[in-house]
Each structure stands twice: as C-alpha cells, then as structure tokens.
Amino acid sequence: MSTKAKARPATAPVVFTANRLRDGRVVWFGAEGTWRDRIDGTTPFAPAAAEEGLALAQQGERDQQVVGVYAVEVDPAGPTPLKFRERLRVQGPSVAAEAA
Amino acid sequence: MPLLEDGRLRPDDWTHVEDEAPLPEGPAIVSLARLRAEAASLAGRNAPLGVALPPETQPEEIAPFLDRLALIAVKMPKSKDGRAFTQIRALREHHxxxxxxxxxxxxxxxxxxxxxxxxxxxxxxxxxxxxETWARSRDTIRIAYQAAQGADRPLSLLRRKLELA
Amino acid sequence: MNALTPPQYARTYRYDEIDREFLQERIAEFRGQVERRLAGELTEDEFKPLRLMNGLYLQLHAYMLRVAIPYGLLNSAQLRQLGKIARRWDRGFGHFTTRQNIQFNWTKLEDVPAMLEALAEVDMHAIQTSGNCIRNTTTDEYAGASPDEVVDPRVYAEILRQWSTLHPEFTWLPRKFKIAITGAPHDRVAAQVHDVGVLAKRNERGEVGFEVHAGGGLGRTPIIARKLRDWVPEAEFLAYMEAVLRVYNALGQRDNIYKARIKILVRDLGDEFTQMVEREYERMPRDKYRLDPEIVAAIAAHFAPPPFAALDDQPLPEDPEFRQWAEASVRAHKKPGYASVTISLKPIGGIPGDASAEQMEAVADLAERHSFGEIRVTHVQNLVLPHVRQEDLHALWQGLRAAGLATPNIGLISDIIACPGMDYCALATARSIPIAQRISERFASLDRQHDIGECFINISGCINACGHHHVAHIGILGVDKRGEEVYQITLGGSATNDAAIGELIGPAFSYDAVVDAVETLITTYIAHRAAGERFIDTYRRIGVMPFKDALYAPA
Incomplete structure (x- = not known):
C-alpha cells in the first residue's frame, strides 16, 4: 500500500496525498500537520524533510483516517504538483460530463 | 500460538519441531525434508506424527507417508496466497x-x-x-452454490445449505 | 406493478427466496467487513482484497463500485434501479464497461452497504467484480436472438455464475480469472483472449458440449488461447472447469503479479498444461461434480423464448435519417418480423460507455415498450434491445433520439472502446477518454463515417489493456514518457474468429498529434482500398508499410 511512498528521494518540495478512508475523497497533507480537502495553501516539506513528513502523514493511515499515502513533488507556488497525474488529482477529471 | 477448532479456542497438543532439534515425547510436526530423511525412524515412534506441507509442494509428493501421518499443516504465507485451499481439498478428496x-x-x-x-x-x-469473530464469519453466509468437502445439505439447483457449525 | 418488479417476459435469471437469502448474507458479511475496517480491526492491506472481491476500488479521486451485470443481461427494473443509484450515490451517471458491467465513480465507503441493499432489491450485486477470483462471465449480447445461435450461452453462463460464486477453493487465485462463453459459430465474445474461452456447440445427436480454450489474454503480454479440448460433454462441464482451475490455483505464479495470469502458466507448460488438466479431470470423483440435466433444464427455463408474435419481415420506412441509423444499429433476428437493436453509448464527443440516470430510465421504458423489458450490455460498451418488432423500429428510433441515444455509428470509427484512463483510474499512465472524444469529433460527419465503414478503434490508458487496444483494427495505448502522455498505435488486431494481436507501427505520438495520426491512417486506407474492402481487409492485403510511410514520411 505504501510502496509509492518508498519511491526515490525527493528532489523538489513535497506535500502528501491520500484518500480519506470513509468517503475516498482526495486529501492533502503539508507541514501544518493536518489532512485538508484542498492542496491550496498547504505548506510543502523541503526535500530534506520529506521522510520526516512521510512519517507524520502515515500516522493518518494508522489512525484509520486515510488510505494510500504518497508524496507529491510540487512547485511551492500554489502549491502545484509537478506531474500531470497529480494535477488531475487536484482538478478532478479533465472530461466534462461528470464534473462536480 | 492459539488454535481454533469449531469456532472455539482449544489447547494445542502438538509441537512444531525444528529440523536439528530432538523429537519430543508427544505429538510432533516435522518438516517435509525431515519426514523424507527420517521416514523409517519417525514411523517407529509411539506418538502421533505430523508434517508441515510447504505451499509449493503437491500433495501427491507425500502420498507414500499419509498412512503414518495424523496431522498435515498447510501454510498461507500471505492471506492472498490461496494454494492451501487446493492442497487441503486434494488431501481429502484424492487421498x-x-x-x-x-x-x-x-x-x-x-x-x-x-x-x-x-x-x-x-x-x-x-x-x-x-x-467469536471467526465463528461469526463462519456462520454469516449459510448458502453455497457448489459441491465441496464440508458438511452441507442440498437445496435446489446447485444450491446447498451449509452445516459448518 | 411495483417499479422493482421485472416485466413478466424479461428473460433474466429470476431469484427465488434462497438466492435472496444468500444475497442478504453476503451484504451482512461486507457490512461487517466495513465496520471492522473503520474500527481498525482490519488493516488496509487486509481489507483491500475483501473490498475488491465486492467490486470496490480506490481510484484516483474516490472509491469506485463496479456492479455485476451477469453476462450483460438486464431487465428494465434493474436498469431503472441503476439509474436511481447513479442519481442518489453518484453524480447522475454510470459507466458501462468492456466486461458488460457498470461502474459508479464517486462512491463513498460508508454508503456501500446501502448501495448493495438497493442493488439487492432488484436481485443485483457487486460480488466478484474484482479481486483474484472468477469474475463475471461474459457472453454474446445477441444470445437468444441471433439467427446463427446453436446453443443458448446464457444457460451455461448462469451455471458458471452460480458455481463460481464464493467458490471455496477458487476465491484466492494467483490473479483474476475471466471466462467468456459463446454459443454461435461467429465468435462475438473474444473467446480466444480470455483466461478460459468456451464455445458451446452440438454434436450429430444434438447433445450440447463445449470446446474449451485456456490461457488467452491481453494486458502486457497478449496471447491467443490454447485449445484444451474439442468436446466436454454437458454433464462434465463443471468438473472440467474445476480441473482447469485446480491446476491453475496450485501452479500459477504467486511471486510476480505480472506473470500470475493463467496465460503465462499455459504458455510456459504448453501441452503439459493440457495433460495436467486431463489427469486431474480423469481422477476426480466426477459424480460429485456432475451437472444434472434437470438442473440445466430448470435454469434453461429462465431463458425460454418470450411470446413472439407470428409476423412477417417488414420493409423499413423511407426516411433517410432513420435508414442511416437502421443500417448501423439494426441486426437480423431469428424470428421473422423481429430485429435486435444496438443503442450507441458513443455520442459524438461523448464519454464512451457513459449513460446518465435519465438515459437509463429512458432505455428501461423503451425496453418495456418494445423488447419484452430486456436489455443487454455489450463488450464494446453499448446497449442492445434484443427483441424488437420491425414495425416498431421507427417509433423506437424516435424514442432513442429524444434521449440522445440514436447516434448511427455502431461498428463505425466513432464507436470507440476506451478504458477510464487517467481521468479516473489510479493505475493509468495516460488519459483515454479525451482521445476518444477528439477522434469522435474529428470524424463527426456521419456520412464520412459510413463511407469509411467498419473500423474498430480501442484505447487503453496503460499497459494493462482494459481498453482492448491489442485486438482493435486501430489500437491506441497511452503511456507515460518522462511525465508526458504519449500514444502508441497498433494495427491489424481482431477479436473475432480470426483473433489477432495488432502490430506496433512505430514511435509514439503526442497527445496533440495522435488524432492527426489516426486521420492519416484512414486517408491511407481510403486511397488504397479496393471495392467493398473494410479497413482491416485493406490492411491485410497491403500490409503495414504504406501506413508506416504515410505516418512517418519526412514532412
């Protein structure tokens, strides 16, 4: 489950993402130390602090709060994920019919 | 390790014996390698004998020993690894x-x-x-759609009422 | 009539009190599993296989619940209830899949037991729609209606459904296990690319038996199945299936998820696999597993023909727009005066396989009015009304048009199979749906589509190939190349009797360039085609080079 979290060391600032256990919604975790519905305004961990951040985020798995924690490299402005996949995770599907 | 039978915990009379360790007086479970290597002397013991069947071993391979065995222990390395289900059914059905x-x-x-x-x-x-979690799980679903080894009573079509409790 | 009561003549397997009791027990079990998970008694690693076995995935944005539509058969009450579920617990849509199931993309874990209760009201469930177990058996969407049918596959698909439900030995297999069965000489189920493909047939005495193939599949290692046996007598059908599954469960790879499907075992063992199945089959206590003819007859009764009227074939009305739709959507029926109608879930620019709650209700109403209340889901993500009077076709077309369901593109270039891709799926490496939408928009002219003729485009958003790209005339596979979505194209695949895996044509195309590439392939085909040739025929005649030259020629 946490295999993604064991990926190569971060080279950019990171925030963590997961799905909330009860309803599956995407949530975000930054240096504030709480899981939030939106990535906007979360404070990224510096690359050197990524491992420490992961340990904090994974506590949410042990508390039956979230599922599938993994690190997302971000541009601190926003912050905005560097990879397209996680930008989709922020924005929701790019196709119109089921937009929220 | 606690032992469950009929949905209840019961004392375990058996001992898992390491390959190099001396055999105890009472019922003992040995490895497949030891069973093969020491078949004759193990047969001479006065206490019941069991073997640990590794998941990758087909039950045919222990067929020659079955009449001397009182217990076979199968192993699920992970809950997702279901080879034991086929081993168990084959031991009952074929052997x-x-x-x-x-x-x-x-x-x-x-x-x-x-x-x-x-x-x-x-x-x-x-x-x-x-x-009680195990007993509840066993008793939750009481209808099955196929033939198997456990006790059941035919209903109609392929269906049967399970009588596992 | 209660809205939950299916119409009298809709031929789906009708649950009795035993089946309903079982379903309630299964819901109770899952409800308990959810409670244990929320209470922390089960870890996610332990819960995951349990939720998957009940169709619940965790996707990119949310949980997704996949509901079983056994062998693609629905009655109108069931379809209406699916619409209700879409409205109440999703965002008003459902997504029909290539395995003839339906998915809801915005499910909440804590709502799932209530959703299962709503499904059970119409004898439906999500059992074994995922997980390493025997999945929903797929079959011919024209079963019971097609003129070329020799054996009704629904009877044996239902027997397989029951037999495989919570099978005590085969629920923790090395990997998922998919069976397809057909009863017609023309294979419409892609039998040869399934873990087990079954061809039901009859001998000279009229008895039913089965030709069994195993070890086919798509995914990252596409393989055409190996024939195990030419004839398994009806009474031994389940015994033989048990034998195949026993060998697989004992010997299939467990340490590498990419080599765990039965196709790898069959490929590696070759004829030895067949011999092992035969040895197991020979020595098993066959009486215990014998399929009693009375059971077959009792299940077959659920699929007895509806009361067809004695009619004559009718000429179609002279309405050009209707004619264009009919040419694409209407198929011959075994009964004179009747026809089978395919309903396109591929509107130009739409999401392949999506239907809104309102559309599900509209189709349910039309099925009740025109098709004995029966609906089928196809593996190309469309719907079928199997038994429509020819004299009703024009009225049906008008009803479909009012619901936005009359796109006349069945079998044409915009009738695209697409997996959910990266827009929804956690495994995907690229988007699929927007590619399908843009191709569909590029070829929006229906006159042009009809001129191009039959052409199958399938799109997968990762190497797992849920979009069946390997067996498309034009297959598109989206992959990730250093953070960018790029698309590989394969040509010449086929999923029917002449099953073939498509050939990779060359370097991948960018998200922006892939639609132009498809257009280049089509103009190349048009330039080379001989009279009456489909895309695939021209490709087979002239080979890959002209297409390659056109795609990769220096500008």
Whole structure:
C-alpha cells in the first residue's frame, strides 16, 4: 500500500496525498500537520524533510483516517504538483460530463 | 500460538519441531525434508506424527507417508496466497486423508468458512484473536452454490445449505 | 406493478427466496467487513482484497463500485434501479464497461452497504467484480436472438455464475480469472483472449458440449488461447472447469503479479498444461461434480423464448435519417418480423460507455415498450434491445433520439472502446477518454463515417489493456514518457474468429498529434482500398508499410 511512498528521494518540495478512508475523497497533507480537502495553501516539506513528513502523514493511515499515502513533488507556488497525474488529482477529471 | 477448532479456542497438543532439534515425547510436526530423511525412524515412534506441507509442494509428493501421518499443516504465507485451499481439498478428496488438517500463517477470519469447506480441521490464529469473530464469519453466509468437502445439505439447483457449525 | 418488479417476459435469471437469502448474507458479511475496517480491526492491506472481491476500488479521486451485470443481461427494473443509484450515490451517471458491467465513480465507503441493499432489491450485486477470483462471465449480447445461435450461452453462463460464486477453493487465485462463453459459430465474445474461452456447440445427436480454450489474454503480454479440448460433454462441464482451475490455483505464479495470469502458466507448460488438466479431470470423483440435466433444464427455463408474435419481415420506412441509423444499429433476428437493436453509448464527443440516470430510465421504458423489458450490455460498451418488432423500429428510433441515444455509428470509427484512463483510474499512465472524444469529433460527419465503414478503434490508458487496444483494427495505448502522455498505435488486431494481436507501427505520438495520426491512417486506407474492402481487409492485403510511410514520411 505504501510502496509509492518508498519511491526515490525527493528532489523538489513535497506535500502528501491520500484518500480519506470513509468517503475516498482526495486529501492533502503539508507541514501544518493536518489532512485538508484542498492542496491550496498547504505548506510543502523541503526535500530534506520529506521522510520526516512521510512519517507524520502515515500516522493518518494508522489512525484509520486515510488510505494510500504518497508524496507529491510540487512547485511551492500554489502549491502545484509537478506531474500531470497529480494535477488531475487536484482538478478532478479533465472530461466534462461528470464534473462536480 | 492459539488454535481454533469449531469456532472455539482449544489447547494445542502438538509441537512444531525444528529440523536439528530432538523429537519430543508427544505429538510432533516435522518438516517435509525431515519426514523424507527420517521416514523409517519417525514411523517407529509411539506418538502421533505430523508434517508441515510447504505451499509449493503437491500433495501427491507425500502420498507414500499419509498412512503414518495424523496431522498435515498447510501454510498461507500471505492471506492472498490461496494454494492451501487446493492442497487441503486434494488431501481429502484424492487421498482420503482423514486426520487433522491444520492451516497456519496469515489467515483472515473471512477465509474460515472456505477453509472448512475445503476440509480444514483447525486454524492457528494470532495471540489475542477473538474467536467469536471467526465463528461469526463462519456462520454469516449459510448458502453455497457448489459441491465441496464440508458438511452441507442440498437445496435446489446447485444450491446447498451449509452445516459448518 | 411495483417499479422493482421485472416485466413478466424479461428473460433474466429470476431469484427465488434462497438466492435472496444468500444475497442478504453476503451484504451482512461486507457490512461487517466495513465496520471492522473503520474500527481498525482490519488493516488496509487486509481489507483491500475483501473490498475488491465486492467490486470496490480506490481510484484516483474516490472509491469506485463496479456492479455485476451477469453476462450483460438486464431487465428494465434493474436498469431503472441503476439509474436511481447513479442519481442518489453518484453524480447522475454510470459507466458501462468492456466486461458488460457498470461502474459508479464517486462512491463513498460508508454508503456501500446501502448501495448493495438497493442493488439487492432488484436481485443485483457487486460480488466478484474484482479481486483474484472468477469474475463475471461474459457472453454474446445477441444470445437468444441471433439467427446463427446453436446453443443458448446464457444457460451455461448462469451455471458458471452460480458455481463460481464464493467458490471455496477458487476465491484466492494467483490473479483474476475471466471466462467468456459463446454459443454461435461467429465468435462475438473474444473467446480466444480470455483466461478460459468456451464455445458451446452440438454434436450429430444434438447433445450440447463445449470446446474449451485456456490461457488467452491481453494486458502486457497478449496471447491467443490454447485449445484444451474439442468436446466436454454437458454433464462434465463443471468438473472440467474445476480441473482447469485446480491446476491453475496450485501452479500459477504467486511471486510476480505480472506473470500470475493463467496465460503465462499455459504458455510456459504448453501441452503439459493440457495433460495436467486431463489427469486431474480423469481422477476426480466426477459424480460429485456432475451437472444434472434437470438442473440445466430448470435454469434453461429462465431463458425460454418470450411470446413472439407470428409476423412477417417488414420493409423499413423511407426516411433517410432513420435508414442511416437502421443500417448501423439494426441486426437480423431469428424470428421473422423481429430485429435486435444496438443503442450507441458513443455520442459524438461523448464519454464512451457513459449513460446518465435519465438515459437509463429512458432505455428501461423503451425496453418495456418494445423488447419484452430486456436489455443487454455489450463488450464494446453499448446497449442492445434484443427483441424488437420491425414495425416498431421507427417509433423506437424516435424514442432513442429524444434521449440522445440514436447516434448511427455502431461498428463505425466513432464507436470507440476506451478504458477510464487517467481521468479516473489510479493505475493509468495516460488519459483515454479525451482521445476518444477528439477522434469522435474529428470524424463527426456521419456520412464520412459510413463511407469509411467498419473500423474498430480501442484505447487503453496503460499497459494493462482494459481498453482492448491489442485486438482493435486501430489500437491506441497511452503511456507515460518522462511525465508526458504519449500514444502508441497498433494495427491489424481482431477479436473475432480470426483473433489477432495488432502490430506496433512505430514511435509514439503526442497527445496533440495522435488524432492527426489516426486521420492519416484512414486517408491511407481510403486511397488504397479496393471495392467493398473494410479497413482491416485493406490492411491485410497491403500490409503495414504504406501506413508506416504515410505516418512517418519526412514532412
């Protein structure tokens, strides 16, 4: 489950993402130390602090709060994920019919 | 490790014996390698003998020893690894093994009814396990749609009422 | 009539009190599993296989619940209830899949037991729609209606459904296990690319038996199945299936998820696999597994023909727009005066396989009015009304048009199979749906589509190939190349009797360039085609080079 979290060391600032256990919604975790519905305004961990951040985020798995924690490299402005996949995770599907 | 039978914990008379260790007086479970290497001397013991059947071993390979065995322990390295189900069913169905079949390893209460339907007798469960979770899991679904080894009563079509409790 | 009561003549397997009791027990079991998970008694690693076995995935944005539509058969009450579920617990849509199931993309874990209760009201469930177990058996969407049918596959698909439900030995297999069965000489189920493909047939005495293939599949290692046996007598059908599954469960790879499907075992063992199945089959206590003819007859009764009227074939009305739709959507029926109608879930620019709650209700109403209340889901993500009077076709077309369901593109270039891709799926490496939408928009002219003729485009958003790209005339596979979505194209695949895996044509195309590439392939085909040739025929005649030259020629 946490295999993604064991990926190569971060080279950019990171925030963590997961799905909330009860309803599956995407949530975000930054240096504030709480899981939030939106990535906007979360404070990224510096690359050197990524491992420490992961340990904090994974506590949410042990508390039956979230599922599938993994690190997302971000541009601190926003912050905005560097990879397209996680930008989709922020924005929701790019196709119109089921937009929220 | 606690032992579950009929949905309840019961004392375990058996000892798992390491390959190099001397055999105890009472019932002993040995490895397949030791069973093969020491078949003659093991047969001479006065206490019941069991073997640990590795998941990758086909039951045919222990067929020559079956009449001397009182217990076969199958292993699920992970709960997702279901080879033991086929081993258990084959031991009962093809080899007519009537002794105790014990399942060990990482097993979920949710797998208990299916293990019983394949022919298992006992399950080694983790310390602190709640036997009532296992009993409830076994008793939740009482209708099945196919022939198996555990007790059941035909209803109609392919369906049968399970009598696992 | 209660809205939950299916119409009298809709031929789906009708649950009795035993089946309903079982379903309630299964819901109770899952409800208990959810409670244990929320209470922390089960870890996610332990819960995951349990939720998957009940169709619940965790996707990119949310949980997704996949509901079983056994062998693609629905009655109108069931379809209406799916619409209700879409409205109440999703965002008003459902997504029909290539395995003839339906998915809801915005499910909440804590709502799932209530959703299962709503499904059970119409004898439906999500059992074994995922997980390493025997999945929903797929079959011919024209079963019971097609003129070329020799054996009704629904009877044996239902027997397989029951037999495989919570099978005590085969619920923790090395990997998922998919069976397809057909009863017609023309294979419409892609039998040869399934873990087990079954061809039901009859001998000279009229008895039913089965030709069994195993070890086919798509995914990252596409393989055409190996024939195990030419004839398994009906009474031994389940015994033989048990034998195949026993060998697989004992010997299939467990340490590498990418080599765990039965196709790898069959490929590696070759004829030895067949011999092992035969040895197991020979020595098993066959009486115990014998399929009693009375059971077959009792299940077959559920699929007895509806009361067809004695009619004559009718000429179609002279309405050009209707004619264009009919040419694409209407198929011959075994009964004179009747026809089978395919309903396109591929509107130009739409999401392949999506239907809104309102559309599900509209189709349910039309099925009740025109098709004995029966609906089928196809593996190309469309719907079928199997038994429509020819004299009703024009009225049906008008009803479909009012619901936005009359796109006349069945079998044409915009009738695209697409997996959910990266827009929804956690495994995907690229988007699929927007590619399908843009191709569909590029070829929006229906006159042009009809001129191009039959052409199958399938799109997968990762190497797992849920979009069946390997067996498309034009297959598109989206992959990730250093953070960018790029698309590989394969040509010449086929999923029917002449099953073939498509050939990779060359370097991948960018998200922006892939639609132009498809257009280049089509103009190349048009330039080379002989009279009456489909895309695939021209490709087979002239080979890959002209297409390659056109795609990769220096500008």
């Amino acid at each position: 007519g093994f009537a002794g105790e079949i014990r399942a060990a390893g990482h097993i979920l209460p949710d797998q208990y009814a299916m293990l019983l339907r394949c022919g298992v007798t006992t399950v080694e469960v983790p310390e602190g396990t709640k036997p």
